[in-house]
Amino acid sequence: MWFMYALSWIAFIVIAVCLTIAVAAGMYYVAELIEEYTSVAKRVIRIMLITVTVLNVLLIIFETQFTWTLCGIGLLSNIIYFCILADFPIIGFLSPTFLFAMVLLVIHHYFAFSFFNHHYYPFPEILAYFTIFVWTVPFCFVLSLSANDYVLPQYAEPQRSRYDGDAMTNNGGDLVSNYFKKRAKKIGLLAFMRSVQDTILPTRNKKY
Structure with missing residues (x-):
């Protein structure tokens, strides 16, 4: 009886892990x-x-x-x-x-x-x-x-008033810099999952 009880817990753990992976993949x-x-x-x-x-x-x-x-x-x-x-x-x-x-x-x-x-x-x-x-x-x-x-990149209004006086020294108010600053600070569920994927899952090197 104890053997089947132990097997039931093992099966429950396997099912829970599979469901977790399925939900995460979805x-x-x-x-x-x-x-x-x-x-x-x-x-x-x-x-x-x-x-x-x-x-x-x-x-x-x-x-x-x-x-x-x-x-x-x-x-x-x-x-x-x-x-x-x-x-x-x-x-x-x-x-x-x-x-x-x-x-x-x-x-x-x-x-x-x-x-x-x-x-x-x-x-x-x-x-x-x-x-x-x-x-x-x-x-x-x-x-x-x-x-x-x-x-798509947008011009930040607070930075517009800050940098309108000197366009040549504009280090943060233009579209491109704002866009890449935003891209560098990715947050969210998908970004987290991608970081976990890159950390845990093995990567394959392409052979040419």
Whole structure:
């Protein structure tokens, strides 16, 4: 009996590792698609936001146990996500909109956990709420972070006023320098996965 019990744990570990690798590979593929087709990704995220907003309103109508506070936080979060989507794929990590969205995400988790602690719902329904109303849209933005690294170069407004006086000594206000400075500081899920891939996976040298 102990032998089969040990084998069951080994099988569970193997399945967990395979699922983790499969999810990571899927996220890597989706992040590359978003990086290549940013306009399509923006439309998809907008459709998802509209769908989640409509479902949130229907949740208020058909599920009377859900509090107005919890649903209101969900609707307010969607409004902030629409504001972030307006500048997609450019996402300013230190912008007030993005920081406020992160604060709302934490608050949304807190009120959701508090609600389900006081009201009984089956686990699949709890998972459905968190997946659809809490995690889906922020997860799409996380997958889209690497697309910000490949936006066409833009002239930074603060640097415009700083360097307009002397164009010959302009060391940071032109398009090219801003672009390569941005490219040198890649962040996001896809950039992280690529660094892990380059570190862990073996590379093959091409033979000519």
